[in-house]
Amino acid sequence: MTSLLSGPPAVVAAGVDVFSDALRAQGAHVTDVEWRPPTIGSPEDLTQLALDPRRATANRTAVERILAAGSVLTDVRPAREVLDLPDRMLLHSGPPLAWSAASGPMRGALIGACLFEGWAQTPEEAEQLLASGGIELDPCHHHRAVGPMAGVTSPSMWMWCLEDPVHGGQAYCNLNEGLGKVLRYGAYSPEVVDRLRWMADVLGPVLSSAVRSRSEDPLDVKAVLAQMLQMGDEGHNRNRAGSLMTLRDLSPAIVEVDAPSSDIAAVLRFIGGNEHFFLNLGMPTAKLASQAVGQVPGSTMVTVMARNGTDFGVQTAGTGDRWFTGPANTPVGLFLGDYGPDDANPDIGDSAIMETYGVGGFCMAAAPAIVRFVGGTVPDALATTERMYQITLTENPAMQVPVLGFRGAPTGIDVVSVARTGWLPQINTGMAGRVAGTGQVGAGLVQPPAACFEQAVAALAQESRAALA
Amino acid sequence: MTVPTPAAGDLQQAHRHVSLRSGVYADSVKLMQVSKAIGAREGVTAVLVAMATPLNLELAAGMGLSPDSGAKPDQLLIALTATDGAELTSAVAAVEAALTAREDRGSAQTVPSRTVGAALEEQPETPLAIVSVPGPYAVAEAMDAIGAGRSVLVFSDGVPVEHEIALKRAAHDAGVLVMGPDCGTAIVAGVFLGFANVVRPGPVGLVAASGTGAQQVSCLLDTAGVGVSHVLGVGGRDLSTAVGGLATLDALRMLEEDVATERVLLVSKPPAPEVAERVAAASAELSTPVSSAALSADSPDLTAAVEALLREMGVAVPTWPTRPGADRAVPAGAVLKGFYSGGTLADEAMLVAAPVLGDVRSNTPLRPELDLGSDFAARGHVVVDFGDDALTVGRAHPMIDPTLRLEAISTLAAGGEPAVLLLDVVLGHGADPDPAGALAPAVRDLPFPVVVALVGTEGDPQGWSAQADALAAAGAAVFASNSAATRHALDLIGASK
Numbered sequence: 001m002t003s004l005l006s007g008p009p010a011v012v013a014a015g016v017d018v019f020s021d022a023l024r025a026q027g028a029h030v031t032d033v034e035w036r037p038p039t040i041g042s043p044e045d046l047t048q049l050a051l052d053p054r055r056a057t058a059n060r061t062a063v064e065r066i067l068a069a070g071s072v073l074t075d076v077r078p079a080r081e082v083l084d085l086p087d088r089m090l091l092h093s094g095p096p097l098a099w100s101a102a103s104g105p106m107r108g109a110l111i112g113a114c115l116f117e118g119w120a121q122t123p124e125e126a127e128q129l130l131a132s133g134g135i136e137l138d139p140c141h142h143h144r145a146v147g148p149m150a151g152v153t154s155p156s157m158w159m160w161c162l163e164d165p166v167h168g169g170q171a172y173c174n175l176n177e178g179l180g181k182v183l184r185y186g187a188y189s190p191e192v193v194d195r196l197r198w199m200a201d202v203l204g205p206v207l208s209s210a211v212r213s214r215s216e217d218p219l220d221v222k223a224v225l226a227q228m229l230q231m232g233d234e235g236h237n238r239n240r241a242g243s244l245m246t247l248r249d250l251s252p253a254i255v256e257v258d259a260p261s262s263d264i265a266a267v268l269r270f271i272g273g274n275e276h277f278f279l280n281l282g283m284p285t286a287k288l289a290s291q292a293v294g295q296v297p298g299s300t301m302v303t304v305m306a307r308n309g310t311d312f313g314v315q316t317a318g319t320g321d322r323w324f325t326g327p328a329n330t331p332v333g334l335f336l337g338d339y340g341p342d343d344a345n346p347d348i349g350d351s352a353i354m355e356t357y358g359v360g361g362f363c364m365a366a367a368p369a370i371v372r373f374v375g376g377t378v379p380d381a382l383a384t385t386e387r388m389y390q391i392t393l394t395e396n397p398a399m400q401v402p403v404l405g406f407r408g409a410p411t412g413i414d415v416v417s418v419a420r421t422g423w424l425p426q427i428n429t430g431m432a433g434r435v436a437g438t439g440q441v442g443a444g445l446v447q448p449p450a451a452c453f454e455q456a457v458a459a460l461a462q463e464s465r466a467a468l469a
Numbered sequence: 470m471t472v473p474t475p476a477a478g479d480l481q482q483a484h485r486h487v488s489l490r491s492g493v494y495a496d497s498v499k500l501m502q503v504s505k506a507i508g509a510r511e512g513v514t515a516v517l518v519a520m521a522t523p524l525n526l527e528l529a530a531g532m533g534l535s536p537d538s539g540a541k542p543d544q545l546l547i548a549l550t551a552t553d554g555a556e557l558t559s560a561v562a563a564v565e566a567a568l569t570a571r572e573d574r575g576s577a578q579t580v581p582s583r584t585v586g587a588a589l590e591e592q593p594e595t596p597l598a599i600v601s602v603p604g605p606y607a608v609a610e611a612m613d614a615i616g617a618g619r620s621v622l623v624f625s626d627g628v629p630v631e632h633e634i635a636l637k638r639a640a641h642d643a644g645v646l647v648m649g650p651d652c653g654t655a656i657v658a659g660v661f662l663g664f665a666n667v668v669r670p671g672p673v674g675l676v677a678a679s680g681t682g683a684q685q686v687s688c689l690l691d692t693a694g695v696g697v698s699h700v701l702g703v704g705g706r707d708l709s710t711a712v713g714g715l716a717t718l719d720a721l722r723m724l725e726e727d728v729a730t731e732r733v734l735l736v737s738k739p740p741a742p743e744v745a746e747r748v749a750a751a752s753a754e755l756s757t758p759v760s761s762a763a764l765s766a767d768s769p770d771l772t773a774a775v776e777a778l779l780r781e782m783g784v785a786v787p788t789w790p791t792r793p794g795a796d797r798a799v800p801a802g803a804v805l806k807g808f809y810s811g812g813t814l815a816d817e818a819m820l821v822a823a824p825v826l827g828d829v830r831s832n833t834p835l836r837p838e839l840d841l842g843s844d845f846a847a848r849g850h851v852v853v854d855f856g857d858d859a860l861t862v863g864r865a866h867p868m869i870d871p872t873l874r875l876e877a878i879s880t881l882a883a884g885g886e887p888a889v890l891l892l893d894v895v896l897g898h899g900a901d902p903d904p905a906g907a908l909a910p911a912v913r914d915l916p917f918p919v920v921v922a923l924v925g926t927e928g929d930p931q932g933w934s935a936q937a938d939a940l941a942a943a944g945a946a947v948f949a950s951n952s953a954a955t956r957h958a959l960d961l962i963g964a965s966k
Contacts, residue, residue: 004620004646005699005727007596009660012588014610015601015624019663022898028660031595033588034581035602035610043605050609051635056616070491165491223543226494386580390587397569398493406499408569420609421583 040419040450041457048461049416052468054298062293062301062317063394063412065167066357069292071225071285072218074163076208078200080155082172083143088119089136093151093350094308095323096139099130103309105186105345108436109150110135112188116196117154123188123437141306142321144291145172146283146350148276149184149432150309157196158204160281162221164288171284171291175199175207178274181439185432186345198266202259206267210253219249221285224278226398229359229409234367235282236351236360237428237443242278247271283350286357295320297467300460301393302413305356305425305448309348309432314452316415318460326451331431333444334373345434347446352427358396358411361426361445362388366401366409370428373443384426385410391417391425415456424448483514483550484557487529487536489521490545495568500545503567507549510563512556516549518564585621586613597657600649601625607650608632615639615647622662622702623649626858630711633704637715646719651858652702653866653899654680656687663702664868666897667928671696673778674730674757676720678707678737679764681811681856682771684895684924685951686736686762688933689775691926692949693787698729705812708740708763714748721748725755733759734778736771738816764813769820771813772950789953792937794946797918799961800887805829807852807891807955808874810867814893814922814951815854821955825963826850833857845877848886853877868900871907878911889918891958893951896925896936905936909943919944920958922951 013020014033023030038046049055079085090113092106102110111126114135120126129135140147147153159172177195181187211218224245231241247268254267271277290303299317306313312328315321328346335343354360364371365385368378376384385401388410395408413425424447431442495503500519508516515532519525521540529535534548547564551557582588585598598614600607604627614621615636623636628650640647648655654677655662659670666684668691675697677683687697701723703716717735724730733755735748740763752759760781762774776786805822809815812833819829829850830841845853854860855867855874867874874892881888890912894904901907912919921940925933937947948954 004596005658005723005729007658008594009658010592010595010597011660011662012582012585012592012595012598012614012619013601014585014588014598018899019599019601019624023660023662026660026898029595031582031588031592033585033610034583036583037603037606043609047605047608047632050612051632051639053639217541220491220541220543223491223494227543230494230496383580390580390583400495406495416609417584417586421587423583 036422038420039422040453045457045461046416046419048464049300049457052298052464054467055300058296058298058318059301059393059414062296062299065292065294066289066412067394067396067398068166069164069289070166071162071222071288072165072220073160073211073281074215074218075161076158076204076211077161078155078204079153079157079159079174082159082161083145085155086136087155088134089138091138091140091143091145091147091151091153092308093140093147093149093348094306095311095313095325097137097308097310099137101310103345103348104434104436105348105432105438106150106309108186108188109152109183111436112183112192113152113154115188116193117156139306140350141304143172144170144287146287146353147174147184148176148279148283148351149349149430150186151350152183156200158200158208160284162281162284162288164292167292169288169291171287173280173284175203176274176277176280178270179276179440185430185439186436187439188437202263203267203270206254206257206259206263209257210250213253213256219246221281222398225282225285225359226400228278229363229366229399230402232367232369234360234363234370234428236279236354237373237430238367238370239278239282240275242282243271243275246278246281279351283353286353286359289357290353293317298464300415302356302415305352305427306350307347307352309345312347312448312452314448314456316456316460318463319456322459324452324455324459326449329446329449331429331444331446333431333442335442336440339433339441343433343438343441345432347429348432349429351429355425355427356413358392358409359399361428362392362410363399363401364426364428365403376445387423388426390421391423415453415460418453419457424450424453483552484554485534485550486557486561487534487548489536489540490547491543493545493568494520494543495545503564506567507560507564510556510560512552513560514550514552518545518547520544521546584613585610586617589614589617589619596620597622599624599662604628608636611636611647612639615643615645618643618645620646621648622652622655623647623704624651624653624663626651630706633706634712634715637712641715641719646701646723647716648702649704652680652704654683654700655702656697656700658699661898664895664897664899665700666691666924666926667930668926669696670698672698672729672731674698674724674727674733675700676717676724676733676735677702678705678717678740679813681893681895681924682736682738682762682764682813684811684897685771685814686734686775688924688926689772689789689950692789693775693779693784695779695782695784698727699724705738708737708744708748710741710744714744717748718751721751721755721759725757730757732778732782733757734774735759735761735763737763738813739763739765764816764820766820769817770952771817772952790933790937790949791953792941792947794918794920794941795944797944799889799964800917803887803889803917803962804848805850805852805891805958805962806881806888808877809852809854809893810856810874811893811895811924812854812856814924815852817951818891818955819852821952822850822959825959832859846880846884868895871901871904875907875911882915887917889920889958889961890915891920891955893922893924894936894940896923896929896931896933898930900931903931905939909939912945913943915944918946918961920954920961921945921947922954923947923949924951
């Protein structure tokens with residue numbers, strides 16, 4: 001540490017620029033802060049949190065845990081068994097949601113899941129069943145699970161089972177269906193349900209046998225995520241390298257599974273044809289890190305960001321499993337085919353767990369190939385990642401961004417820094433069609449509503465006052 | 470798993486380290502660079518830092534550095550040997566450092582920092598932050614600096630005293646200094662911060678709970694040929710009972726360790742007696758002599774404190790510069806009107822005047838019952854501090870913007886009350902570039918005497934003599950010492966009786 005009295009004539013200045021000008025005139029090295037009054041959180045609350053003597057230590061603890069968390073693939077099992085899901089319960093993405101408030105794609109996915117489970121024979125019947133409250137709805141996040149887009153998970157779906165070897169936690173995610181008309185984007189046509197059946201009958205069991213055969217040498221999913229960042233993926237909207245590496249690593253074990261060669265070929269073809277196959281492994285990896293952080297009183301780190309197509313929800317380490325919600329924004333980006341902005345549903349999916357972990361939109365600089373797809377330019381991507389460093393608590397040395405000199409990914413969103421900078425977390429996302437049954441209409445960029453962070457600041461400050469009183 | 474083993478066929482003891490890391494991935498080029506850099510270290514005899522692929526494991530085996538077993542290709546193998554244990558330990562540490570070292574960011578653009586914390590992260594060598602954002606937001610920015618282990622000057626006012634205490638406690642624990650809040654004057658390592666005069670470098674360190682007090686003292690020292698090492702402002706409330714001198718005590722310790730500082734002078738408004746005692750006790754513990762220029766009814770005079778210090782140092786006390794004013798008749802029954810921009814200078818004027826004149830009313834009174842409120846046109850002996858926080862909300866300090874004081878002078882002239890007008894003019898960095906130019910027209914035709922305490926040095930951008938000559942030409946008597954100016958005004962009033 002340089003000493004005040006013998007240090008170099010250098011200052012960082014925040015506020016009126018007459019000081020900076022006078023110092024520059026004296027030849028001092030001046031770094032100006034582009035300060036502006038926070039638009040999120042009251043000054044009293046932000047001051048309370050800045051002065052909370054627990055905060056630095058608590059955030060350090062949270063940082064240590066999020067960085068240390070590992071992720072290995074241990075099993076593939078039906079949700080019914082692994083999540084102890086009662087019959088007639090469906091999991092969904094984001095914060096808690098009632099059918100009456102559910103958006104089109106969420107309704108479509110819930111309808112599709114009822115058809116897949118055989119709880120209804122027609123979409124109309126399924127809708128009635130759901131509207132009558134005959135199916136219990138619960139967030140994936142409440143079951144150590146995550147799901148992309150609608151995230152709808154039913155008892156018969158097979159789940160990736162991941163374990164954090166450092167902290168011993170478990171996290172789960174269903175299997176990725178591919179692109180186009182798929183359940184997670186709200187499609188529920190016969191082809192969607194047929195694919196889900198094949199995944200339950202063939203894909204799940206084959207993957208299960210393959211993964212179990214590697215129990216002595218489980219796939220290190222965190223290592224795959226780290227490598228794909230150096231291969232042009234950002235781990236949320238581009239998973240191309242990660243999916244191929246996973247296919248490469250699992251192929252020998254898949255081929256050795258005792259199943260008809262036509263099934264083996266179909267499984268390999270399915271995985272090889274799905275650029276997002278890895279996403280459902282990346283998400284529970286990030287979820288493991290979030291769970292490793294858990295509840296840390298005094299910490300202002302965000303542990304969950306998730307959307308259900310209606311609301312955006314945020315949780316923090318300092319406030320545990322309490323949700324701070326606001327109406328989800330609609331992503332901005334590029335559209336497939338004839339679709340346009342009017343066709344897009346508000347933000348949906350648990351996949352913002354990737355940004356919570358410091359990848360995805362936070363590592364835009366690592367994935368120049370995707371920048372134009374989500375409607376940006378390469379300089380935008382670099383600037384986005386640079387901004388995210390200012391709202392995060394640490395850099396993850398395991399997740400490196402080559403173009404930034406292999407700097408670690410900006411990790412551990414700090415509620416207070418979000419409020420003070422006014423920069424909301426940047427999320428890369430797919431866009432679902434507003435109308436149930438449509439499927440994907442595009443991809444783009446989105447941010448959480450400021451309301452989530454306003455509530456989080458207020459609640460953290462209230463907790464701080466209570467704890468210090 | 471550091472296992473010292475004897476090197477084969479060699480009596481020299483070789484020390485080896487072989488470890489595997491999971492969850493760390495770096496590309497092979499990066500790892501070859503790391504291996505090369507570590508291998509170039511003196512004392513390192515063999516090194517392999519690589520992903521634990523079969524090929525690399527074979528290489529490791531060939532070097533006699535195989536990991537135990539169960540190595541996997543996605544693990545990072547760190548294997549090296551060194552001539553002794555100390556070098557081995559530092560070489561392993563160097564591997565860690567090389568793996569996490571941030572490289573040149575190349576073409577990546579920089580986004581301006583929006584918080585002090587973000588800016589300091591980019592500037593690891595910068596020892597000081599200056600915070601002048603609106604008061605309600607100042608604490609968060611200041612805490613960023615303290616959290617990053619840097620000192621901070623808080624210029625902002627309106628920071629509640631309990632927050633000031635919390636900031637200063639945190640700074641003490643972090644081994645850094647909080648200057649302020651409401652600190653407008655500091656000189657640190659030759660850099661002038663805020664309102665500060667261009668004084669020569671020298672052996673006297675000032676710890677100042679008073680901005681204009683520090684300016685008066687440092688200017689007089691400079692005039693006597695004695696320079697200052699640093700001026701550490703600690704904020705006007707630091708010596709109150711509530712704050713208890715937290716920053717003063719820390720500043721004293723810093724100056725004690727500073728090679729440039731041979732003596733310390735404490736400058737403040739009247740301190741709380743128990744805090745003054747605590748500071749005196751702490752000062753007595755130091756090897757650096759500490760003198761005090763703390764204003765009180767018993768020691769009302771900053772100039773006298775400077776003179777005492779000069780005598781202690783064996784430096785001749787000079788004749789403080791003056792300019793005679795116009796020979797204006799003092800109206801019968803004249804009262805003292807002190808219109809000040811510097812709070813401590815206003816206090817000093819009142820402390821010097823009170824024994825002669827009796828009660829002097831003020832917006833910053835010596836005793837609560839002498840409070841003037843906002844009636845600056847009140848009759849009788851009055852001293853107004855135009856730099857008081859209540860008068861600077863939404864406008865610049867009177868050292869920059871003379872409007873309010875000029876209005877008061879013209880109101881006084883129009884009111885016809887017999888008076889002697891006492892003013893301060895403070896020069897230096899941050900102040901009005903030509904205060905005499907603004908003041909001269911307002912005092913030139915006044916029907917009563919005008920006395921000016923002109924605080925500054927020849928080295929200041931405005932220049933003491935040039936400003937003094939301009940004020941004298943407008944009829945004002947000019948003094949480099951505020952207490953001398955006050956006494957002159959009192960003499961004029963006394964002569965009129």
